[in-house]
Amino acid sequence: MDPTLYAPWQAARILGVSPATLRRMAALVEEVLHPLPRDAGGGRLWPEGVLGLLAEARGRAKAEGIPLREALLQVKEASGAEGAFPPPPPLATQASGEEALALLRALLERLERVEGELAALRAENQALRESLKALEAPRPRRPWWAFWRR
Known part of the structure; x- marks a missing residue:
């Protein structure tokens, strides 16, 4: 596994949240940014850049008293998050x-x-x-x- 990709339990530990909270955050991240990469079993993988954006958005949401969605949008605009979160790879088209x-x-x-x-x-x-x-x-x-x- 790429060292910049974290399993959900690792990402939850890094952010200091429960796995259930991380799942709710994942839905929000996928809606606001891009879909998260998946492992072979279909589980989400968390890129290091996305964890940084999410941590910053959580801090801003708590400090300013705004919803996490709004804070994530602000952080995305401020940092140009497109580079921190590459789009998922295209589907394999090797079939004849x-x-x-x-x-x-x-x-x-x-x-x-x-x-x-x-x-x-x-x-x-x-x-x-x-x-x-x-x-x-x-x-x-x-x-x-x-x-x-x-």
């Missing part, structure tokens, strides 16, 4: 045209199957709604205190 076409055909087959299942579920749902209308309404119950009026 035939492999890509086969993948697209398999995807189309799955999509058609799912659309068929969805249509069947919609029809069943409509039939259930119609049968529900046909049921008679329940008799109104006597209030519990009506027992004493005998």
